[in-house]
Amino acid sequence: MPGLGTSLGRGGATDYQQDLMNADCIVIMGSNMAENHPVGFQWVMEARERGAEVIHVDPRFTRTSAMATKFVGIRAGSDIAFLGGIVNYIFGHEAWFDEYVKAYTNAPVIIGERFLDTEDLDGLFSGWDPALKKYDPETWQYEGMEVKSEAGSPPKGEQAGHGGAGAGMEGGEPPAEDETLQHERCVFQILKRHFARYTPELVADACGCTAEEFLYVAQKLCENSGREKTGSIAYAVGWTQHTVGVQIIRTAAIIQLLLGNIGRPGGGIVALRGHASIQGSTDIPTLSNTLPGYMQMPHVEDPRDLAEWIDRYKAPTGWWGKLDTFMVSLLKAWWGPAATKENDFAFSYLPRIDDDNSAYWTTEQMLEGKVKGYILVGENPAVGSANGRAQRLGMAKLDWLVVRDLVEIESAAFWYDSPEIESGELKAEEIGTEVFFLPAASHVEKDGSFTNTQRLLQWHFRAVEPKHDCRSDLWFYYHLGRILRERRKDSKDPKDRPLLDLTWSYPTAGEQEDPSADAVLAEINGHDDSGQPLGAYKELKGDGSTACGCWIYCGVFAEGINQAARKKPHWEQRYAAPDWGWAWPANRRMLYNRASADPAGNPWSKRKELVWWDPKEQKWTGHDVPDFDEQTPPDYVPPDGAEGPDAIAGNHPFIMQADGRGWLFVPQGLQDGPLPAHYEPHESPVGNPLYRQRANPALHTWKDEDPYSAPESEEFPYVVTTYRLTEHHTAGGMSRFLPYLAELQPQMFVEVHPALARARGLTHGGWATVMTPRSAIEGRVMVTNRMRPVRIRGKLVHQVGLPYHWGQRGLTTGGAANDLAHMAVDPNVHIEEVKAFTCDIWPGRRPRGAKLAQLITDLRVRAQQP
């Protein structure tokens, strides 16, 4: 989540969902919260009951829209135009929170004079290298500062800008500022000029809503922000799954910083993450390029020496200045006594990345036959990843594939049951992939924690032993490691040392010898050299005297107690419910909550108080754990040469940032510009109304098996968007196989507006075939006014809605919407653009057998035509 990471310092929701009830206005955009987060949505309903304005902006009228006080329909893929319009409105109506903006954001900072904006270069920022198709951020820097030298390869994937935000900054205070915000090169003025053309009329033209609808949203959000009131913005994958996903979230961060809504009750940005522990899976990453706690994975071109590596990646100021303590403690947690000062704490044991290594990159490597083996855990790329056909063709070129799942999902069965088998493109007897299916235990069959969308760790206890061959994930990895170590135990080969020196002893219990999840959590929490559990990450040391498996989780096992397992109901405790579960960091429920007080440390208003400076006790106190050094007074001014957290002034709430401020302008950490600009989706039926540069210049495409329709293609004239339904879970492995859920949405369907149905001869309840250059799928036709056409610069654009849950397997089967999607990705996080691409649609069922393969070939030819 570098959109939030670069702007605010941490890649996580700034607020917790319960706090939404304190909002005066909630804008839900890029999210269908009622359907996909129904439990958290109760707090939105609570806010509505208390009189809050609840606004839903979306291409579709969903169950969330049905609950909103206002729904505005827009074209899928036009979010930055809409949000940019709000930024422009804030400037035009002088609606920004002046004191907050001046003190807590980088608005006063002056940017170097060589910076050129998209307004100057018709859609590009300065530093664009057309040959390499990437930006050099050198000209985006604060005046008087240099880009800190970076490793050979820029950070990629989720870690880009995650925590390293500010890693490029020297010193805490920017050298050149204008507190009056008048200097023409200060961030405030740059921002104002950058969004000046995002007028209500432009918004209407790009998004397809009316100017009045747009103005309603802008006005309500601004009216409900400030000293006495706060507004919140909630988003989900409706924003992330675009080739400009990170920049959409950036625009929201700019709005919330300008309005003074970050770090305050009922304010903030609620990033709704889709699975039970998807936040956890980036905190302690399943990603190729990060280490626990958003540290980056060393690159082959990085320094070999630990001190040099730390020096390159640590921030001189802010909490990332403590990178050495996080990293050394991690190495101590993993290699224990084998990690010594003499051997650089076994830094050389860490694997190093040498390329992209993200999911779609891997798919392309598979298609080229360069990948031997693949382990899928809780992933069903044959249904859940963009361009399912490419996924399956890729897996058919592996030597071996391991699938650990609850049921035999499509990705385990593709070799005998898939559209390609049906069409004859693949033949089971010719596929060399050896597939191993390992049944997994469900969450009720194992102990463990979920880290939910608001960074809250909640423990779950095993209710029953897993049956038959089903085993927990911990069991699988622990015993796999144990057996691998056993096999190599007599090895003298130095490359086996990282494996053999691992701390790998966990108590096991039960017939199945399941390792203790508590012991793993204790290791993640960390301990000092006497074995005592650590209480907080500020206790971490860089000298090898502490061990900690993930610095942001330090404290989850404080005092030897599993803090995540605390289950005191909210009605038995205070406001923020700090005794339910445990939230990272340091059990703070709201991030940056220092901003809930004014620069002098007093609440901005009684109504919106959260934490404040207690002059008598000389410490920060309040309803939540302060996200600030408890003893640092508001008037603290860092001495010259201060480093790390000591360099953050007492009135700068964004403690992870090198300058302690929220970044309206991001000088470093993003691949596609310091400011968001509206670009069309990679596939779009209309041109860019603002710039000659049509789509994100830095987006990444693939060469094999991923053809795209031409811009403004007449062959694929409709916008298509994919989504989830309450009744099913993502790629369906956990719902299509269950009778109680399958019966609630028992068939793949295609949602279209009556006018599109008339135009294409589609009948409600009949069949339709949806086509893109990637594939064709069928579904039952749902004709509904909930799908809305939009008028974009005079052109009527229809939108087609596709739930993406279905596949070949389970109790209910159907076309997989992701077979239609392309794999073009955002340059920062490499997330696919499944929320806005283009299609064609015709009545009737899709061709069967070899005729399907023929149709796909024809579609590719049609894709070339404008």
Next chain:
Amino acid sequence: MSSYGAEAKPRMGFFTDTSVCIGCKACEVACKEWNLLPADGLEWTGHSYDNTGELSANSWRHVAFIEQDKPLRIDGDFATADGTMAVDALEGGGAAPMRWLMESDVCKHCTHAGCLDVCPTGSLFRTEFGTVVVQEDICNGCGYCVPACPFGVIDRRELPRKPEDAPLALPLLGSKEDGRVWKCTLCYDRLKGGHEPACAKACPTHSIQFGEVDELRERAEQRLAKLEAQNWNGPRLYGHDADDGVGGFGAFFLLLDEPEVYGLPPDPVVPTQHLPRLWKTTALAAAVMFAGIAAAFAGGAE
């Protein structure tokens, strides 16, 4: 209820407030899980997002979905736009007014319950909580109760016969595989244990509220007043009136349109309500007949 004497409990029921229902169907699933109901078939209906269709022996909660071209609030700014300024996207305008009604339907646990009145075996009974429950070990599947319910709630479980089934192979009492009737028990077993019903427990937005009926009725009145004050379009209580044809529901509703829109009868009457009058007429007829006969005999004797 007085028959329970000291063991009688306050009457318990549901207030289902559709103005906060998000249509998640958690109530349907929680009910099936707790009560171990069978799945009900994989039929896609095309009726918006409703694939359950109706309450039945196997679905004791049913969420109805109704898409309407009406604003949710009549003064303008709620949900979509105001009704008078309706413009359609086709003409390049904004969102036309629209609302998507969702309502979780359930057995009404009537004050005067037709099903209970006609049950010849005593299988249907009124519990100490004032709810109406089928005792599955007593029901003989006669089905008299099915047409006696004015809402079509109670239903016989029809299990498809397989070719290998021997004639009359229906398993005996204690098994579920038979043609007995089934409906919501208001989770009688959970109530006995001091818990709220599974659907209410699972409802994330308090659309399904469980409690003492008297208290729920007060709450419903307040809720209605609030929605009316906020100019909601068409809020009304349904089944709240103790003088209606079934003597009021134990499980009643706040709706946002006519009951018919949700597939509910507008003026339900318990069929057995006419029984006293019928019996009176019958008794009168019998009396007249007997009087005639007696008169005939008396006359004949002369």
